[in-house]
Amino acid sequence: MSDGHQPPLDPGAGDADRIAEMKSALEAMILVAHDPVPPELMAQLLEQPVSSVERWCDELAESYTERAHGFELARVAGGYRYQTRGDLSPYVERFVLSEQHARLSGAALETLAIVAYKQPISRAQVASIRGVDPDGVLRTLAARGYVAEVGRDTGPGQAVLFGTTETFLEKLGLDSLDDLPPIAEFIPGADVVETLEQGLHPAPPDDDRRA
Amino acid sequence: MSDGHQPPLDPGAGDADRIAEMKSALEAMILVAHDPVPPELMAQLLEQPVSSVERWCDELAESYTERAHGFELARVAGGYRYQTRGDLSPYVERFVLSEQHARLSGAALETLAIVAYKQPISRAQVASIRGVDPDGVLRTLAARGYVAEVGRDTGPGQAVLFGTTETFLEKLGLDSLDDLPPIAEFIPGADVVETLEQGLHPAPPDDDRRA
């Protein structure tokens, strides 16, 4: 977690170095994000003006095109994301069709699992468990027919509540939700997790031990 | 859909163009993958020798490093994947909250080490090396997906045998089990053996103490 941390910007670095670091940070953030990343968010995290972030992204996008990489940096739905170059679609299609990749991403599967075990559940509750905005993923799952709106919260705001569908049960070969494998015994309490975390300060490997 | 289609390889293109296209196809396929992509699969899809695919991937990886991109092409768990450059982790962590890395306990690491080097191995065999019942630890490791049942002992009782998984390789950033440091390096040196031997010597360290 970086809250509180300062990003590792070398204060003595020259402007060119600083810009190079900012650009590689942008590349890294966009690479792992599941949804297009708004420039405003990146600007905030890097403590840089939005206009600079946009300029750097454009420069990156240009350099990819110039060097004929297989990926491009596209501005989609208000954010930046990596996507494959249009003319390479035939290769990508072959690849996607190759069986092992016809499945949900880890993030999507985790969201689906949360909905399955905690339904009915609101978007905000999913977000608080996963720690990230589940909007895009929930949309995908709904488009596939694995989850659906099952009601409205009675509280203020009347948030939409999600649950799994018949399709979900069918695809997993389940008769009913009662057939989901139990998980409670595998989930440690927060105190255990914390103790583990603290007890586990692995000593750096020490070369003379191996002598 | 590409079934039946030929990938759009320009038959008149020179060798350099052809290689450039292959390389960008590799980039595109790895970009959309959920898991590390085995070079064998890409070789098959591109109808190229595996050795060429591996060479091209290595060249791509090198060029990313040379240009100090924020991402790198790493060979992990038998395949290639895009990952962020290690030193950029403070920027990236914001986006990957959901897969925050959990640290392993000392006991878990020791058990994992035993399973990694001695697989396939039964619970009883792990117990005899660690001197404690490894049941809880093995369950945790299995729940995290680092170890899995890989078979049954042929002897009486048909004990479950455990081995490490691809997730384990990814957790340690290894391409294959062959990349584990040779166990011989860790066998305690003569000094340790001597200390232990002296500690366990049935006769006094020197004879005149008995006098």
Added chain:
Amino acid sequence: MTIDVSTEVYTGPFDLLLQLILSEEVDIYEIHLARIVDAYLDEVERLQALDLDVATEFLLIAATLVELKARRLLPGRADVDLDEELALWEERDLLLARLLECKTFKDVAGVFAHLADEADRSFARSVGPDERFAGLTPDLLAGTSLQRLRNAAIRALTPRPVPVVDLHHVSPVRVSVADAVVELLDELPRAGRIGFRRLTADLVERLEVIVRFLAVLELYKQGVVELDQPEHLGDIEITWTGGTDVDADELTIDVYEG
């Protein structure tokens, strides 16, 4: 010699024995076996539930140790049965081999931790194809087993540890009352009379101020300063009364553990 195993994460009798022989660098025969047993029993108690496997494992080790020790205490070997002697050596070699194996994997575990820490700094892309390719795979759940769904649920629902900043590398502020006394013995005779607030005006850490306060009380106890606090919660006036030649070494300063 004290054997303190309770400060270590105890993960079994081998660990304990290894620790005793290696880190303490002792000859196992020069310490009382009873102490190892006591330490062990304490651990078992701490673990709440007695694990029979652990207990018997330790008994086996303890028995071997007792026998080895008894053998060493025997005055001579002329009367020793050769078979028994051989069996004992065999036991010992077995124990030695197991300790070595245990140590080997302990060291490997350290390397694993290092590898995992390195690998944890990089984050893999696992975004998957964008929506242009979504139509190709009508059923994304086809390749998903219940096991995979269950594991995803466990991953997602396991509470995340609250991140803490690791302060291992930061050395704590170490201020001792004795050091503060030495400083005051230099400063107070020159000042003659000074308010506590002024005396501590240049200190940043609250702990340093407290230590100074304790030092002043020490000096009061030793009779070399007078204290006066005219107002409730007001500044404390410190007046040096000790003359010119007070040496810190001559004062007996209480040591505060902190």
